[in-house]
Amino acid sequence: MTSVAKRFRNALLVATFAAGLGTSALAKDASVEVSVDTTAAGPVIDKHIFGQFAEHLGTGIYGGVWVGKDSPIPNVRGIRTDVVTALKALKVPNVRWPGGCFADEYHWRDGIGPADKRRVQINTNWGGVPESNAFGTHEFMDFAEQIGSEPYISVNIGSGTAAEASAWIEYMTAEKDTTLARERAANGHPAPWKVPILGLGNENWGCGGAMSAEHYVEEMKRFSNFVRNFNPAQREKDKMKRIAVGWDGNKLDYTEEVMKAWKDHVYSWDIEGVSLHNYTTGGWPPHLPATGFGNDEYAIVINETLKMDSLIAKQSAIMDKYDPEKKLLIAVDEWGAWLSPTPGSNPGFLQQQNSLRDGILAALNLNIFARHADRVKIANIAQMINVLQAMILTDGSKMVLTPTYHVFKMYVPFQDAQFAPVKFAAGELALGDRKLPRVDAMAAKDKSGQVWVSLVNVDPDAGTSVTIPGFRTASGEVLTAPKVDSINTFAAPSVVAPRAISGKAGGGGVTIALPPRSVTVVKVAK
Ligand code: AHR
Secondary structure, X not given: OXXXXXXXXXXXXXXXXXXXXXXXXXXXXXXXXXXXOOOOOOOEOOHHHHEEEOOOOOOOOEOOOEOOOOOOOOEEOOEEHHHHHXXXXXXXXXXXXXXXXXXHHOOHHHHOOOHHHOOOEEOOOOOOOEEOOOOOHXXXXXXXXXXXXXXXXXXXXXXXXXXXXXXXXXXXXXOOOOHHHHHHHXXXXXXXXOOOEEEEOOOOOOOOOOOOHHHHXXXXXXXXXXXXXXXXXXXXXXXXXXXXXOOOOOOOHHHXXXXXXXXXXXXXXOOOEEEEEEEEXXXXXXXXXXXXXXXXXXXXXXXXXXXXXXXXXXXXXXXXXHOOOOOOEEEEEXXXXXXXXXXXXXXXXXXXXXXXXXXXXXXXXXXXXXXXXXOEEEEEEEOOEOOOOOOEEXXXXXXXXXXXXXXXXXXXXXXXXXXXXXXXXOOOEEEOOEEEOOEEEEEEEXXXXXXXXXXXXXXXXXXXXXXXXXXXXXXXXXXXXXXXXXXXXXXXXXXXOXXXXXXXXXXXXXXXXXXXXXXXXEXXXX
16 A cells, blocks of 8 residues: 555645635625526536445445345345435446455456355455455346446456456356356346446556556556457447546556557557546545544545545646547546544444535535536545445444435436536635635536536535525525534434525525535525
């Protein structure tokens, strides 16, 4: 993890501020005017920016998703029912699997066939615990289908071969009567699966083989050449998007080399996107507590997370040099808060609580992705269950939804909606020695023409009000709680839960009172 540590330290040095968040001074008690331009033909906010990430790490899969067919915990074919029900409500567009660092040590054949014959290995990246491979390709595809999501498969470039990756994709997608399609059918799935997104490696500058950018590009080209998707339903439309490894928030060379190679690529290989990984840590190794913090640590985290905007802008600028028409997308396929682990937990399991601060962090990042909708078309929060900034925490049969879950649910209307530019003065909030924007806003028009607005009141102590000119009604939900470090627990699951909110018409607009430390999503009408 040394290189990871270095990148996070250096990431802190990257200068930044979130685009769209103006800093003009604003009296603390003034109402903020948010003008929404619904006439502009903004880019579509791809639903895939609301993607998730489920790695074989800690209890993210085992315990969180997979309990086994004989478990007393209610399940369908081994996949826990409570988690599936909760995730369905998020309309999760895609799930990235099996890693992460785990992906570059994953050999797909270990995870197919009779469960008792599967290879038990050591999960060398995460806690050194036995990995049973009980959850493999069929179980993951079943999980994705049960929650109504699409698979984002990461192939092993670090320790695998192009032949292995090629056979895996054929196993999943071939409909013709091939040996691998027959094997898939014998293992219980005669019909081919769709693989809409394919990751060509993971962090190959670090845990994925510590390759130089030049070396990675040569490997990546070979893999891209041979990973053929045979599903007839993906031949003309829904073509598989291949994502190359890009910038990690510090090093520019991967994105630069990948893009340089792509510009002159020959017919036999291609990619559709380049990844970007960036965690909000407050320094490395992660030491900030997930609970029991005050305004200072709140400000450190919010200030750092807003740097996502300039990181995307930097990666976009490199891509623009080689791809001014923006044919390739950015996949921010690992993002979120990485805090110190829950006391008493295995530190290799990356388990952390999830507070209102995480919910606010999630909303600010989703707003940044929406503002970059012309380039950012995939994003995957790390991770889905029990790991890092999770949607859901489980312990045995118990399950609780986190503040981040609630934000993702409130943002469902933004999936595939058309971005509508907003103008507002964000104001300036001095917290300790950090200056933050007081408010953030983002808007979009859904396919039915309905306009939705997200409003974040960053101020941990003071409420504010927002007026949206030209509209008369606003109704939706607000997420807040008594403190920025308020959390949901198994014993008290609704401390941070959305409640209804509406605006008042008057003075040529609709005014919404935003509580301190809150995320609001409303639909507005004239
Ligand atoms: O999400 C945890 C880890 O963070 C992933 O496995 C790796 O890709 C990144 O360093």
